[in-house]
Amino acid sequence: MPDPVRLHVCANCPGSGWDRLRAALEDAGLPVALQPTGCMNGCAEPVALALQGADRATYFFTGVDPEADVADILATVETYLAADKGWIADARPCGRLRFCLKGRVPAL
Template sequence: MSDPVLLHICQGCDGGQLAELRAAIDRAFTKGRVQIVEQQCMNGCAKPVSFGLQSPGRATCFFAGVDPQSDIADIVATLHAYLKAPRGWIEDARPCGRLRFCLVGRVPAL
């Protein structure tokens, strides 16, 4: 299996209501492919909630203004796009739905 994708998500702003998101990710991906890592704060407080995607050899992407409950389908779609994109660099973000407007930045892979 490839390296897992880490979905770092801020729990400080919304109290960490992630049960539905975890269940959706578990249904959409093989076990261990995507791991949710709750962070106390990711300094995206001006536009809560923020999350980042990381995986070895892939770009790091940072999103803000995401609702981890109502944006579940778009989060799963973004994870699929991230895994499909060479080195995690999503060129066409339309499949990400609303989240394409929530992308704050991305850092190329090392």
């Protein structure tokens, strides 16, 4: 199983939907740590969310609804974990989140 990754959700954005998202991640058994994070500068389109892991690409999303988009968030995490170095070549499994992507940074 891949090393755990972090799913950062902006703690400053209104409607961050922590409880449902945390429960869904736990139920799915994914090796993901949900991390409340201060402002990630996605204020124009809340909620901001970032996905990162050691030796993996980092993804930054805005305009995410952690409650309504829970299925797409889980699908994105699964796709990320399965991708070589976290580099998602085909984002269609990510559902609506592929349209919320604002940046992707390669691993160091």
